Amino acid sequence: MTEASADTGMRPRELAPGQRTCVWVAGTDSAPPRLVHETSHLLLEAPNFGPDGRSLLLNGAGRLWRLELGDGRAAEPKEVPLHGVPPINNDHVVSPDGRHVYLSGMDGHLYRAPLSGGAGTRLTGEDGSLHFLHGIGPDGGTLAYVAIPRGTGGGPGRLALMPAEGGPGRLVDTGDGHLDGPEYAPDGRWILFNSEAFTTAPGHAQIVRMPAGGGPLERLVDSETVDWFPHLSPDGRFATYLSFPAGTLGHPADLDVTVHLVSTEDWRTPLRSFPLFGGQGTLNVNGWSPDSSRFAFVSYPVS
Incomplete structure (x- = not known):
């Protein structure tokens, strides 16, 4: 979810003077991450792998x-042509069958479009909420999103x-x-997210999960950092998440942060950092x- 997108009509982020987008791919082994794309012309965010890998x-x-x-190095990025879809933010997911991409528009609505490009369909109605997409069930039947009342x-x-x-x-x-x-989770049993439910400190998000059918939250990481966006590997063995410095409010851009790789058997001990x-956007x-x-992430260094 984009930091300012609780109000519709926001503009896409842009690179600051001297700033670059660096797209990285790292593995679960000990090999160093690979820089696959670098540009000072376009701020790119939130990589999903395509179904072909x-x-x-x-x-x-x-x-x-x-x-x-x-x-x-990767070739220059090519735009996926989408019709009937407003400007999008960095909340997008690929359907399990690889046919569609689900998107969050900057108008606060959710959309579906062919992964290869084409006409999009708005999925959400005027229910008084802004909608920020993050997950889709393994059977492709259910979307998980964040709802925020409009005008708040x-x-x-x-x-x-x-x-x-x-x-x-x-x-x-x-x-x-x-x-x-x-x-x-890939097996559909759990929904993972970051939550402030376990603390009274403002903004102190921690990684949690809950049964997909509802139930109590289980804290997976207990840290002094502000931890966001848990992502499980398709085989369920690994996960990544993003740590912000203690005291961070929300998930802003342009900070020293850390991407962590963990085993889902031990979330508290990173395998790689x-x-x-x-x-924001990483x-x-x-x-x-x-x-x-492998997994992908983005950095935004400033010269």
């Missing part, structure tokens, strides 16, 4: 882009579920505190490859 989908300038991967200027987010074909959503009780990034300058959506061997 050979491309990434990213948003930038309110549009969706495909970045083809090779053995070296960024009030607490609430977990909501809705049919992937469109229709009314329903709120899920997750207790007190803002949450974000709800995403289904990647410090970088970024935050790891908002699930960036795992279909074979669970």
